[in-house]
Structures are given as structure tokens and as C-alpha cells.
Amino acid sequence: MREMLVRSLERLWAEVENLNRPVAGSRVPGVMESEVEEVLGGAVPEDIVTWFGWSNGVEYLPGQIQDDAFLVPGYEPLSLREARAVRESYGIDEAVLGEHWTPLLATGGGDFYAAVHGTSLKDSRVVHVMMGGESLIVYKTVEEMVNAFCGFYRSGVFFVSAQGTLEADDEIWVAAELESGSAA
Numbered sequence: 001m002r003e004m005l006v007r008s009l010e011r012l013w014a015e016v017e018n019l020n021r022p023v024a025g026s027r028v029p030g031v032m033e034s035e036v037e038e039v040l041g042g043a044v045p046e047d048i049v050t051w052f053g054w055s056n057g058v059e060y061l062p063g064q065i066q067d068d069a070f071l072v073p074g075y076e077p078l079s080l081r082e083a084r085a086v087r088e089s090y091g092i093d094e095a096v097l098g099e100h101w102t103p104l105l106a107t108g109g110g111d112f113y114a115a116v117h118g119t120s121l122k123d124s125r126v127v128h129v130m131m132g133g134e135s136l137i138v139y140k141t142v143e144e145m146v147n148a149f150c151g152f153y154r155s156g157v158f159f160v161s162a163q164g165t166l167e168a169d170d171e172i173w174v175a176a177e178l179e180s181g182s183a184a
Helices: 002-018 033-040 046-054 080-089 142-155 170-182
Strands: 027-029 055-058 101-106 112-116 125-129 136-139 158-160 166-168
Touching: 002 046, 002 142, 033 046, 033 080, 046 055, 046 101, 046 112, 046 142, 055 080, 080 101, 125 142, 136 142, 136 170, 142 158, 142 170, 166 170
Parallel strands: none
Antiparallel strands: 027 055, 101 112, 112 125, 125 136, 158 166
16 A cells, blocks of 8 residues: 555656646655654554655745645645644544544645544545535545546646646536545
8 A cells, every 4th residue: 555655646746846846846855654653643544654754745945935835736745743733723623533633735724635544543534624614525545635636637627827826627626526525
């Protein structure tokens, strides 16, 4: 499983590199499993370890704008410490999140994608949390999310606008996630 997720992550980062997105050059290398467990407070599923083993967020550089850090439109990959801070500061009790969840991607406005798991440490489901909206399971696994994002790049759902910003056809993106999540 780890190897398949790594290949999917490689493809996702290749997509942003092919579009000459600044985030491709600011990826912070990943960390070891022991650091993931230390920062997140204990054992987590392999998919979360693999995610942070591939990338520990992005480096913030002088003159960088928020769009420069987006891995997918509106969302940047979080570092372990940022993920922990989001989890600790999120004060809403959501049944869909439960007790065991780790944010992976987030906006500057509080929305995020989180890997949600139980105590069994099996593969995580992915929940999309939108401030002021309903939080929904949108992918059965982290790998499914990454593969969907790769497909969105290849099909043009994610694209670079004439102004040079990373954009999305939101209607298609949301519809695809609603369909995927309903099967989760």
C-alpha cells in the first residue's frame, strides 16, 4: 500500500511541476515515521505516515503569495506541526471526524481535507471540512484522493488561469467528490 501511495504522490507533484507551479519547488522533504508519531501523539495509519514521509508541507519564501503554495486549487499541503495545530484549534465536535483525524491539506480560511481513522489504524477515509458547511466523507482512502486530484489535473478540472493562478472547475470537482463520498 505504501508503495502505491508513494507512486500516486509522485504523480500528483509531477502534475504541479508540469504546470510550472511554484509549489513544486518549495516542497519540504518528508519525515520519518517516528517523527510523525511523536508530533501527532501516537501511532497513526500507514497512509498518514506515507503522506508526511513524502512531504512535510511547503517552504514559505519571501514574496510568495498564497497561490504559490497550493498543491490543488485553494489548498496547500500542511507540515506535521501545522496539521497538529489545525487539529488542536478546531473546536467543532463533528461526528464524521470522530476522535482520530489528521489534516493533510488546508486553505487559509479554515477549510481542510483530513485523513480520518479508527483505533484499528486501517486506511483512512478522507473528510472535506468546510467552515460554515457540512463536513463530508469524500474519498475512501488517501490514495483515492491523490489519484482523483491527478485525474483532475489531467482532465482540466484543475488548471492555470490566464492570470497565472491555480483554479478549478468547482462544479465538476464538487460533483465528483459527492459521488465518491457517497460510495465511501
